[in-house]
Amino acid sequence: MANSVSPSATSYPCGSTERTKLTHHPLRPFGRVVEAAGGGARIEDVPVPMLVRWTEESRVLVLRGFDLLGRQAFADYCRGWGEILKWEPGEVVDLVVQDDPKNYLFASGDVPFHWDGAFVEANPRYFFFQCLDATPGAGGQTVFSDTTRAYRDADQETRDRWSRVSITYSTDKVVHYGGEVTERLVAQHPATGLPVLRFAEPLAPEKYKNPVFAQVHGVDESEVDGFLGSLSELVHRPEYCYDHDWRAGDIVIADNFSLIHGRNAFTGPTKRHLQRVEVI
Numbered sequence: 001m002a003n004s005v006s007p008s009a010t011s012y013p014c015g016s017t018e019r020t021k022l023t024h025h026p027l028r029p030f031g032r033v034v035e036a037a038g039g040g041a042r043i044e045d046v047p048v049p050m051l052v053r054w055t056e057e058s059r060v061l062v063l064r065g066f067d068l069l070g071r072q073a074f075a076d077y078c079r080g081w082g083e084i085l086k087w088e089p090g091e092v093v094d095l096v097v098q099d100d101p102k103n104y105l106f107a108s109g110d111v112p113f114h115w116d117g118a119f120v121e122a123n124p125r126y127f128f129f130q131c132l133d134a135t136p137g138a139g140g141q142t143v144f145s146d147t148t149r150a151y152r153d154a155d156q157e158t159r160d161r162w163s164r165v166s167i168t169y170s171t172d173k174v175v176h177y178g179g180e181v182t183e184r185l186v187a188q189h190p191a192t193g194l195p196v197l198r199f200a201e202p203l204a205p206e207k208y209k210n211p212v213f214a215q216v217h218g219v220d221e222s223e224v225d226g227f228l229g230s231l232s233e234l235v236h237r238p239e240y241c242y243d244h245d246w247r248a249g250d251i252v253i254a255d256n257f258s259l260i261h262g263r264n265a266f267t268g269p270t271k272r273h274l275q276r277v278e279v280i
């Protein structure tokens with residue numbers, strides 16, 4: 001599928017006189033990498049409105065050649081974008097695979113599609129990751145699905161059906177989130193106004209630790225399983241999904257409204273360490 005980003009270069013002032021060259025590479029089917037020539041660039045030196053625009057255009061923005069930030073500096077930087085969602089572990093959440101996890105997020109299996117912040121008051125607008133360490137070739141790609149594209153391609157009958165659906169999600173609070181929430185399937189992006197799908201795949205209790213259950217409203221009881229199955233199949237289609245293979249040093253900014261995301265299973269031992277901050 002076409003991507004609106006063509007390979008191109010921009011530069012921004014770095015210090016008083018120097019300019020750092022940034023090269024843009026489109027990702028498929030969406031997303032972009034912005035690479036700083038020579039490395040050692042500072043994210044703080046790129047104007048936030050520029051990064052916001054690139055993130056909104058591309059949904060997933062990967063910055064390479066930029067210095068990672070210390071834990072507190074990372075949170076402070078993200079505060080420049082908006083209020084930070086505070087989780088129990090703090091503003092910065094460490095994502096690492098654990099040996100004996102209480103929740104599937106910290107296990108080595110796959111993580112089905114969801115959006116972040118379903119079980120808290122405010123849905124984050126953006127999430128920020130920085131990758132402190134990675135094991136290339138060991139799976140664990142973060143998979144982003146662009147629901148604005150899935151909606152755009154749906155026929156009117158399907159859209160009408162979706163518009164009548166809401167889903168109640170529930171999960172026990174074992175780690176940093178839990179509770180019950182009901183969301184309409186179709187929502188509006190707060191910045192672009194485009195329709196988005198707020199869909200989290202239900203998790204089978206026999207497969208996932210600390211599963212999420214979904215109760216569907218607006219669909220006949222006998223059709224619920226088929227409805228959820230076809231929605232899952234749709235958002236997994238390759239034309240809507242970008243798989244991000246992490247490299248140490250990546251900084252990734254993603255749009256938590258247009259996208260839902262999940263993770264492929266790890267295929268071997270991994271030392272991957274991501275830090276995540278979410279901005280409302």
Ligand SMILES: [Fe+2]
Nearest residue numbers: 114115116261
């Ligand atoms: Fe997530």
